[in-house]
Amino acid sequence: MGTTRTMEILVGAFMAAGFVALFFLSMRVSNLSAGGDGNGYALTARFDNIGSLKVRAPVSMAGVRLGRVEAIGFDQDAYQAVVTMRIDAAYDRLPTDTFANIYTAGLLGEQYVGLDPGGSPDYLHDGDQIEHTQSALVLEQMVGQFLFSKAQEGSQ
Amino acid sequence: MLTEALARLGRSGIGAIAGLGRASLLLVAMLGGLRELAPRPRLLLAQVYNIGVLSVLIIAVSGLFVGMVLSLQGYYVLAQFGASESLGIMVAASLVRELGPVVAALLVAGRAGSALTAEIGLMKATEQLSALEMMAVDPVRRILTPRFFGGFLAMPLLAAMFSALGVLGGWFVGVGLLGVDDGAFWSQMQAKLDFREDVVNGVIKSLVFGVVVTWIALFQGYDATPTSAGVSRATTRSVVHAALAVLGLDFILTALMFGG
Structure with missing residues (x-):
């Protein structure tokens, strides 16, 4: 009887330790706690070029993460990228004339959507579209433009 | 001469397929x-104890040291690119995605799988399984089923412990000894590791490995030639086959999960 009891306690402790480890991996190691997935509200924005923006990239304003990129689609009529962002419900006072840019974190870092607030007294709601956007800076295009302008200077 | 070689090839092929068939039937x-196991949870409990609890020590110590070594080696490379703050991502991603499930499965195959094979093989050699059958008790259901589900339940928990302790070991070396920033270590890890993509896929892997390792161990024991030499060969085969199956399946699972 005693040994069965000890075994039961040890198996219980083993399973508890296993679940604590799983919980640790979910909460501390991965981003389940920082998710807010599913709740919050969706905003869309159209960009001429999103560079290498990925789904789940951060959406931030003033350097603070407000949400994540939820989906990236393509509009065949306008030939534009349609980026759907999910903003945490706590941040529900973004002006309607908010400006969306695609920035790069660091020199070679990943790309993210940076929002700059406008001055409108009205706020964006679920499903609204951000009208003012600026495309990602593509290094090759910038280098190309630079060379082109230099060449023009030289020929004059 | 040629026909003899062909016949030998054919015999080994037929033998392999017949073995696969017996394993599937088992x-x-x-x-x-x-x-029949549902009303007797105590049988399962004893096997979770044998396979799970008794493996905790080797899993915990190995996980800790694997994490520490990963951290040391990863720091060496990352520091050359000035990216030592990403150490947390490297340690956690490699542990949660690959090393946790795979190394835990290899360790369980060596520690618990070999013991299962030897136990079942000896039961067969000493005719205990036949004795059970004489008493109208199905040895597969009474002896093998609880062991199979014990391994199935224990493996993901052991793999999670391995990964969690590995991350802690990596944190100890990275933050404690090498001076990586504590906040950056955790925050970059959390930003890059996804619950669904990384943690859940790791758990799925370890569930598959749990089935494969215990299945191979039990089949090798049950299928062993009932002699001392037969049990010894079966124990060796159990560890070798389980290790090969885990590594091969890991490639396939990784290609399916992360390849697309």
């Missing part, structure tokens, strides 16, 4: 015993 029979 799996079906073991799954069929689940209904």
Whole structure:
């Protein structure tokens, strides 16, 4: 009887330790706690070029993460990228004339959507579209433009 | 001469396929015993103890040291690119995605799988399984089913412990000894590791490995030639086959999960 009891306690402790480890991996190691997935509200924005923006990239304003990129689609009529962002419900006072840019974190870092607030007294709601956007800076295009302008200077 | 070589090839091929068939029949029979296992949870408890609790020490120590070594080696490379703050991502991603499930499965195959094979093989050699059958007790359902589900339950928990302790070991070396920033270590890890993509896929892997390792161990024991030499060969085969199956399946699972 005693040994069965000890075994039961040890198996219980083993399973508890296993679940604590799983919980640790979910909460501390991965981003389940920082998710807010599913709740919050969706905003869309159209960009001429999103560079290498990925789904789940951060959406931030003033350097603070407000949400994540939820989906990236393509509009065949306008030939534009349609980026759907999910903003945490706590941040529900973004002006309607908010400006969306695609920035790069660091020199070679990943790309993210940076929002700059406008001055409108009205706020964006679920499903609204951000009208003012600026495309990602593509290094090759910038280098190309630079060379082109230099060449023009030289020929004059 | 040539026909003899061909015949030998054919014999080994037929033998392999027949073995696969017997193993599949055994799996079906073991799954069929689940209904009889439900009213006797104590049988399962004893096997979770044998396979799970008794493996905790080797899993914990190995996980800790694997994490510490990963951290040391990863720091060496990352520091050359000035990216030592990403150490947390490297340690956690490699542990949660690959090393946790795979190394835990290899360790369980060596520690618990070999013991299962030897136990079942000896039961067969000493005719205990036949004795059970004489008493109208199905040895597969009574002996093998609880062991199979014990391994199935224990493996993901052991793999999670391995990964969690590995991350802690990596944190100890990275932050404690090498001076990586504590906040950056955790925050970059959390930003890059996804619950669904990384943690859940790791758990799925370890569930698959749990099935494969215990299945191979039990089949090798049940299928062993009932002699001392036969049990010894079966124990060796159990570890070798389980290790090969885990590594091969890991490639396939990784290609399916992360390849697309």
